[in-house]
Amino acid sequence: MKEIDAKGLACPKPVVLAKKAITSNQEVLIIVDNQTAASNLTKLGKKMGAEVSVVEESETEFRVMFKKTKSTDSENADSESETSGAKIYLIPSDTMGDGERELGQILIKGFISTIKELDPLPEKIIFLNSGVKLATKEDIIFYLKELEEQGVEILLCGTCVDYYELQEEVGVGDISNMFEIADNLNRGDVVTI
Structure with a gap:
């Protein structure tokens, strides 16, 4: 599993790091420090077709877990061509x-x-x-x-x-x-x- 500490990084850096990591890893854990970043990561995971969940949440830390599914890459390619x-x-x-x-x-x-x-x-x-x-x-x-x-x-x-x-x-x-x-x-x- 790949773990990325993205606390303190401004938008869109946590999303960019997550997208790259999800593309090349089966499981990815991204740690961010605000609800907006956690929501953006959740949205990205759904868009990419990955299973996504907030596994831990506190006032100062959100841990967002991504698990790649077999259809993740093909769904991502389809959604990109649609727009x-x-x-x-x-x-x-x-x-x-x-x-x-x-x-x-x-x-x-x-x-x-x-x-x-x-x-x-x-x-x-x-x-x-x-x-x-x-x-x-x-x-x-x-x-x-x-x-x-x-x-x-x-x-x-x-x-x-x-x-x-x-x-x-x-x-x-x-x-x-x-x-x-x-x-x-x-x-x-x-x-x-």
């Missing part, structure tokens, strides 16, 4: 444009409320920096939930959510990590809003 070329919207701000803030807030709400009318819909919407604040606003959450129901994946930068201390306020989407975000942007047709 290739997909339309992805990247929203790095809680406003649209560089003009007056109030106008930018009106524009971003109008844009998000209009996405559901598009054909085809984007596969994913990724929120970074102050863009994650949009997942806490009731008048925006309504539209984002509609998009999720129609199959659009909503991803929020976990580092950004933590930075703005919005963990308890997020009302829609999945908390992600920079590795997953970079991987999606690398595979898709990205439109930055």
Whole structure:
């Protein structure tokens, strides 16, 4: 079994280390020091088709165990090919444009409320920096939930959510990590809003 101490490492380093280790080892134990990192590792394990469990949890340490299954490599290859070329919207701000803030807030709400009318819909919407604040606003959450129901994946930068201390306020989407975000942007047709 491979053991990796990733305590104190910033996102996405624990995920990157885990991905490399899972690829070349049958069992991997990753130790991290926060819940967000443990959640990101769990998500990675599921995406890669590995059995994953948090085997120990305390205030300062989370031990996440990965066990490779026979289908791990083939499922990972299938999931990677699925996202290739997909339309992805990247929203790095809680406003649209560089003009007056109030106008930018009106524009971003109008844009998000209009996405559901598009054909085809984007596969994913990724929120970074102050863009994650949009997942806490009731008048925006309504539209984002509609998009999720129609199959659009909503991803929020976990580092950004933590930075703005919005963990308890997020009302829609999945908390992600920079590795997953970079991987999606690398595979898709990205439109930055």
